[in-house]
Amino acid sequence: MKHKLFEPYTVKDVTLKNRIVMSPMCMYSSDNQDGYAQPFHLTHYESRSAGQVGLIITEATAVLPEGRISHEDLGIWSDEHIEGLQKINEGIHRHGAKAGIQLAHAGRKANLRDEIFAPSAEAFSASMKVPTEMTNEDIQRTVEAFREGTRRSKEAGFDVIELHAAHGYLINQFLSPLTNKRDDEYGGTRENRYRFLREAIEAVKHEWNGPLFVRISGEEYHEDGNTMDDFIYFAREMKSQGVDLIDVSSGGVVPAAIDPYPGYQVTYSEQIKQGAGIDTGAVGLITSGNQAEEILQNERADLIFLARALLRNPYWPKEAADELGYSLEGPRQYTRAW
Numbered sequence: 125m126k127h128k129l130f131e132p133y134t135v136k137d138v139t140l141k142n143r144i145v146m147s148p149m150c151m152y153s154s155d156n157q158d159g160y161a162q163p164f165h166l167t168h169y170e171s172r173s174a175g176q177v178g179l180i181i182t183e184a185t186a187v188l189p190e191g192r193i194s195h196e197d198l199g200i201w202s203d204e205h206i207e208g209l210q211k212i213n214e215g216i217h218r219h220g221a222k223a224g225i226q227l228a229h230a231g232r233k234a235n236l237r238d239e240i241f242a243p244s245a246e247a248f249s250a251s252m253k254v255p256t257e258m259t260n261e262d263i264q265r266t267v268e269a270f271r272e273g274t275r276r277s278k279e280a281g282f283d284v285i286e287l288h289a290a291h292g293y294l295i296n297q298f299l300s301p302l303t304n305k306r307d308d309e310y311g312g313t314r315e316n317r318y319r320f321l322r323e324a325i326e327a328v329k330h331e332w333n334g335p336l337f338v339r340i341s342g343e344e345y346h347e348d349g350n351t352m353d354d355f356i357y358f359a360r361e362m363k364s365q366g367v368d369l370i371d372v373s374s375g376g377v378v379p380a381a382i383d384p385y386p387g388y389q390v391t392y393s394e395q396i397k398q399g400a401g402i403d404t405g406a407v408g409l410i411t412s413g414n415q416a417e418e419i420l421q422n423e424r425a426d427l428i429f430l431a432r433a434l435l436r437n438p439y440w441p442k443e444a445a446d447e448l449g450y451s452l453e454g455p456r457q458y459t460r461a462w
């Protein structure tokens with residue numbers, strides 16, 4: 125049997141040794157509330173690389189301090205953040221994994237003491253702050269922060285950049301009619317709602333010609349939200365701008381009860397992959413080697429993103445390889461157990 129999960133994947137000048145991706149996961153561990161990487165981050169990311177994950181994408185990393193989800197988020201809003209991120213990269217690269225960074229801005233979902241910003245002045249929920257509606261100047265400053273975040277990511281040695289346009293955070297707030305109530309050129313039609321992401325991608329490309337991924341929510345769980353037709357439109361636009369892969373998640377735009385089941389988001393990945401002719405990543409309750417292999421072999425996605433399964437077991441790739449009967453190379457030091 126072919127083992128697609130363990131086939132390399134090349135995107136631009138970067139080759140991942142397999143299709144297993146560590147999905148971005150906030151660790152809320154910048155304990156001094158300054159966005160700096162801590163010893164925990166180094167151990168956390170390096171151990172998944174020793175576990176033979178192909179690509180490790182760091183948690184949502186804030187391009188501006190007001191774009192943090194919490195005060196403990198990782199940050200990349202100043203040059204001083206580069207050194208810690210460089211150390212994370214060294215650890216990831218030591219065992220042959222590639223490193224990605226998720227550049228993020230929380231918008232109205234920032235749970236912070238200070239003023240927060242969003243496309244429209246509507247709170248996410250009754251317990252969250254009402255954001256300030258962004259002026260044109262705020263928008264330009266934020267797009268510029270994505271450019272600066274990209275420059276710093278490059279200096280820190282990342283191989284892949286992922287823009288966080290999912291889960292109801294800032295970029296998603298521009299994309300969705302549920303959260304974008306603007307009547308200027310950034311709101312209204314889907315062409316206009318896409319404008320902020322278009323500008324953010326152009327800002328990234330100003331500094332970066334390496335692999336570029338974008339994470340979106342491919343279902344908003346609300347009848348007035350974006351439809352699959354809208355997501356395919358956005359995906360085609362991204363493709364024409366040079367985005368390499370869409371990482372397809374769902375939800376988080378407005379409060380909604382989601383009843384997840386194994387592979388519950390894979391269908392969105394499949395529809396976007398087929399509809400827009402762009403590579404995709406699937407994520408969400410993917411837990412076994414067989415399940416991952418099925419998704420890849422049936423061309424429902426090109427990469428498999430895993431979050432909680434990798435929190436439970438940094439050696440998930442070994443478990444999946446055993447299940448699929450594949451002989452996975454491990455760290456030299458662990459040969460006697462492998």
Ligand SMILES: Cc1cc2nc3c(=O)[nH]c(=O)nc-3n(C[C@H](O)[C@H](O)[C@H](O)COP(=O)(O)O)c2cc1C
Nearest residue numbers: 147148149150183184407408409410430431432433
């Ligand atoms: C602790 C934790 C933190 C997360 N933080 C992020 C994040 O920073 N960015 C993001 O796009 N998704 C985040 N997610 C979502 C995961 O990347 C993933 O999409 C989700 O957990 C579903 O995958 P799973 O079933 O493999 O866990 C987080 C999930 C968990 C469990």
